[in-house]
Amino acid sequence: MAPRPNIIRIGMLVYPGCLRSGAVMPFDVFHIANTLSGLRVAANRVHFDTCWLSARKEKTLTVGGLSFHPQPADLEALDALMLPGIDHQGPYDLSPLLLGLGPEQEMLRRYAQTGKPIISSCSSTCLVAEAGLLDGRRATTSWWLAAYFRKRFPAVTLDAEQLVVEDGNHVSSGGVTSYLDLALWLVGRFGGDALRQSTAKVLAMDANRSSQAPYIAAAMIQDEGHAVIERARRWLNQRLDRTWNMAELAAHCHTSPRTLLRRFQDAAGMSPTQYAQQLRVERAKALLESTKLSLEDITGRCGYEDVSTFSKVFKRWARITPREYRARFGLRQ
Structure with a gap:
C-alpha cells in the first residue's frame, strides 16, 4: 500500500x-x-x-x-x-x-x-x-x-x-x-x-x-505633506541634467545645508545627493521604457558624463542594469 x-x-x-x-x-x-x-x-x-x-x-x-x-x-x-x-x-x-x-x-x-x-x-x-x-x-x-x-x-x-x-x-x-x-x-x-x-x-x-x-517610483514613497522635501524635489527635477551644490538647494528651500541634510534624513532616509541620484534613475527608467534613445543620450539627459558611471548608479538603485531594464520594460519592436 x-x-x-x-x-x-x-x-x-x-x-x-x-x-x-x-x-x-x-x-x-x-x-x-x-x-x-x-x-x-x-x-x-x-x-x-x-x-x-x-x-x-x-x-x-x-x-x-x-x-x-x-x-x-x-x-x-x-x-x-x-x-x-x-x-x-x-x-x-x-x-x-x-x-x-x-x-x-x-x-x-x-x-x-x-x-x-x-x-x-x-x-x-x-x-x-x-x-x-x-x-x-x-x-x-x-x-x-x-x-x-x-x-x-x-x-x-x-x-x-x-x-x-x-x-x-x-x-x-x-x-x-x-x-x-x-x-x-x-x-x-x-x-x-x-x-x-x-x-x-x-x-x-x-x-x-x-x-x-x-x-520602485521614488516620488510615490515619500512622506506625504513634507514641504521641504517636496520643494526640493521640484527644484531637483528641473535640474536633473545639470550640476548643482548643496548651498543652492538649501537656499531654494529657505534653510541651511545642515538643516536640509537632517530633514532629508528624517523624511526620506537618505541625503539630498542620494535623493537626486534616485530621481535621475527615475527619469532614466521613463526614457528606457518609452523611447528608443541610445544609452549615451539617456546618460546625458540624466546629468552624467559617461555611461559606465551612470550604469553603476542605475544598478545600485534598480538592482538591474539599464540594458536589462529596457529589455524587461521597454518598447516592443
Missing part, C-alpha cells in the same frame, strides 16, 4: 476589506503544486489542504461581492497562516482600517504563540505590525507604503526593496501580486525546491524574483 502524502494545512485569514485576489489566487498555486506532487514517487508527495478562516462570528463574509464561507478557526491544526492585503486608496487610509481589524489582530497574536509561520503580503504586513508581532524584526511591504510604514512602526526594520523577507516565523512580501511568491515560498518550504520550481514554470512565473527595486 502506497504511503499517504504529507498533509500541509494552510489557512487564509479573510476579513472585511481584504484584497480578493490575495485571498483566492494562492489557492490556485497550491492546487497546481498538488497536481505536480501527485506525479512524484509516493514517498515524496505532499498535499496542501487549504481553507478560509475568519476572526469573526459571521458564517459568511462578503468582500466586494465575493462571498467566503470560513471554516471554524482551529489554529493549532494549521501549518501556516496567510493574510491577503488590505484594500486601500492611499497610505494614510490604512490607519483607520487597521483600527477596525481588532478581532484579526487578536487572532494573529494567538496564532503567533504556536510558533508556526505567519505569511503576510502587501499591506497586510501593516496588520501584523499593528498586532505588535514585528517589533524588533525585519519585514517588507508594498514599496509605496515604505514611508508610512516606517513612521507608524518604527520598531520594525523595514527592507522595502526586498520582495520576500523571512524573520523567524514571520514571512512578508511586497506589492500585490507577491502573494504568488509567498505561495511558492510555502510550496518550497514544505514540498522542496524542485516542486517550487516546477510549480513556478506552470504558472509562467520567475521563481527567483527577490527584489522590488526595478518597480
Whole structure:
C-alpha cells in the first residue's frame, strides 16, 4: 500500500476589506503544486489542504461581492497562516482600517504563540505590525507604503526593496501580486525546491524574483505633506541634467545645508545627493521604457558624463542594469 502524502494545512485569514485576489489566487498555486506532487514517487508527495478562516462570528463574509464561507478557526491544526492585503486608496487610509481589524489582530497574536509561520503580503504586513508581532524584526511591504510604514512602526526594520523577507516565523512580501511568491515560498518550504520550481514554470512565473527595486517610483514613497522635501524635489527635477551644490538647494528651500541634510534624513532616509541620484534613475527608467534613445543620450539627459558611471548608479538603485531594464520594460519592436 502506497504511503499517504504529507498533509500541509494552510489557512487564509479573510476579513472585511481584504484584497480578493490575495485571498483566492494562492489557492490556485497550491492546487497546481498538488497536481505536480501527485506525479512524484509516493514517498515524496505532499498535499496542501487549504481553507478560509475568519476572526469573526459571521458564517459568511462578503468582500466586494465575493462571498467566503470560513471554516471554524482551529489554529493549532494549521501549518501556516496567510493574510491577503488590505484594500486601500492611499497610505494614510490604512490607519483607520487597521483600527477596525481588532478581532484579526487578536487572532494573529494567538496564532503567533504556536510558533508556526505567519505569511503576510502587501499591506497586510501593516496588520501584523499593528498586532505588535514585528517589533524588533525585519519585514517588507508594498514599496509605496515604505514611508508610512516606517513612521507608524518604527520598531520594525523595514527592507522595502526586498520582495520576500523571512524573520523567524514571520514571512512578508511586497506589492500585490507577491502573494504568488509567498505561495511558492510555502510550496518550497514544505514540498522542496524542485516542486517550487516546477510549480513556478506552470504558472509562467520567475521563481527567483527577490527584489522590488526595478518597480520602485521614488516620488510615490515619500512622506506625504513634507514641504521641504517636496520643494526640493521640484527644484531637483528641473535640474536633473545639470550640476548643482548643496548651498543652492538649501537656499531654494529657505534653510541651511545642515538643516536640509537632517530633514532629508528624517523624511526620506537618505541625503539630498542620494535623493537626486534616485530621481535621475527615475527619469532614466521613463526614457528606457518609452523611447528608443541610445544609452549615451539617456546618460546625458540624466546629468552624467559617461555611461559606465551612470550604469553603476542605475544598478545600485534598480538592482538591474539599464540594458536589462529596457529589455524587461521597454518598447516592443
